[in-house]
Amino acid sequence: MLLSVACLLRPEKSAGLKILSLLSFCVSIQFLYVYFLLKGIYFEPSFLNHLHIPFAWFLGPGMYSLYSVTVREEKFTPFERSFYLPGILLLIVFPILYLVLPQIFWSRPVDFFEKGSTSWSDVLLLGAYSANLVFYSSIVWQTRAAFQLERLKKDAGARILLFVIIGSGSVTSILVISYLIRDINLLFISVLSTVIYAVAGYLAQIYAPEVFSEMGPSMRDAYRNSRLEGVDTTDLENRLESLMTKEKLYLQEDLSLSTLSNQLDIKPYQLSEFLNQRKGTNFSKFVNGFRVAEAVRILQKEEGANILSVAYRSGFNSKATFNLAFKSIKGVSPREYLRKSKVS
Template sequence: MNPTFREFLTQFIFAGASLAFFLSLAFFFLKRKTISHYFLFTLLLVITGTLLFAWFNIREIYFRPLWVNYLFIPLNFFIGPSVYFFFFTAVKNGYSVDIKKLYTYVPGIVVLILLPIFSALGLLHEKVTAYFEQGEIGLADILLVSAFLYNHVFYFLIFKHGAIVFDFHSLQSATVARLFFSLFIVVGLINIYGIFAFALKNLTLMYVGAAFIALLVVMFFLFSYRYPEFFALLETLIDHRRTEKLQKKPKKKKSSLEGINLKELHLDLVELMNNEKLYMEEDLTLARVADELGIKPYQLSEFLNSHLGINFAQFVNRFRIEKAKQLLLQEENTSVLSVAFKVGFNSKANFNLLFSTYVGKTPTQFIKEKKAKKS
């Protein structure tokens, strides 16, 4: 490798690792964190570790005991689950993560525990780069490929959820759909590049791949400032497209709502929202509301979709916006952000977006307009 190019890669990878680390700290120490921030913190920390080990290798810095040099393998197993949970907790309103879902981190934890044993049994090459330099595929290389394939299961699930906005109409009319599609293209190309670099046994190309990941971190940093409302917009667009699709579907002959008094169910649902004010809970889920009503989640979902023409997130957000309108007028000294958190939103960007969608003006414009009418 050209010494100048090697030095450039070294500095760039280290810069990416440093940025990922400081970003992880920034999200961890946010005053008001949501569950998505914790998963973003985890993801950025894992990327930091992965890039640092690439930097150690290119600098030819090795550790004892031997297995420490292979810590990037379990870290790679953590990338897919972290991306998945960050995406869904950021995009899906009320998405909950229980202990069963966290089992997706188990493969990485198992590999982490087994590394010292593999090392003691002599199953790890003395040099991490042995596959690329000598062409000898070892256990560590098999585990790394396994981590790569494992992560792609989670990428596919994200793609499956968001693919509804990849139709021609959405891509043509919605900026957020184009951005989301572009993000998938970029990540996909980086992954394809990684496959070819590994297959060609080219260590230089692998280091360039690490530089691409570092570049992705920089892009994420710039992207998060340029489009702070991205996930809120994406959530709204996905919900809108799903509702449209459900309304176009022919009604099934057999309904899960047979035997249920729909008028009574509607009254109970509205009463539950008005009296118990469940909508003010940030992590409110469809299952929780269905349980309060004594029905199954799929029955409540069918009722909202088929009889009210909306999904659960839209139903809850209507109550949140109405309550926010009241609070903005009643509590004049309270900030817009405080009102947003009070009624159940987890970010100001999301609140502003949905308030504008339902009311036709921003919260600030709404307050000014009402004050002008009073005077």
């Protein structure tokens, strides 16, 4: 709990710290409930004895969100927000179910271990931890390029990352195993290990930030490399250049990232990453660069050309978009550019 509050009180108000606060809070809830379970402490109303289950469903999505904002450096998408729906729905549904069917909460969490019985709440909890392993596996898969032997030998950040992933994955696996073999002591050890692991990582980040500073670049490079894995980037660059300069695909008003990636026979996210890595730009700026160059060619060739006509002929779908793109690249509006060209 203290770690969760500490994250919120840090002077830098980043999305990563907010997510870390959520994760710390959820881990604390799991630890407290295991402690209550071992001590035979129970609450009324009885649904409170099972309230750790919804919070367990936040752990995997939280880790993936932390990875998303720190490594992929992307904002939350509606799809990623949907990962939190199971936990949110359970938090809402539990009190309502208690009012309608209080008897379904009469079973005690300890019964799973002591009596060998399995209730619907036990299945939900085991499902949460299994889902969390899927999220962790997804992160590992997307950063797998960091764990090649040659990279591990020379990259300290990659070694730290491997240690973190092995640690968190092992703890979660032990937790799942503790349920599968119904060993309550193993459950306590796994949850306690998670708390110690989280606190140690937080303190290390504060007192030795240089140790972890190398991990971010390693993960980002690994993520980018894995997205372009199997793609011949030299061939891709040549084909892209041909499509834009010879076939002039940029003249299509409805040209999209998806359309262009289909032409290149790659995934949209791979094209986006290629433009980001190799060209230092995004799709919109890349295409607009060709369109503005085409507009300049027309303005220089055709004296007295109509600005709106030039915009459409260059591939833009509106005058406003054309003006913004033109000024961002040339530093002046199309009309000013035309006036200066006449003067010179």
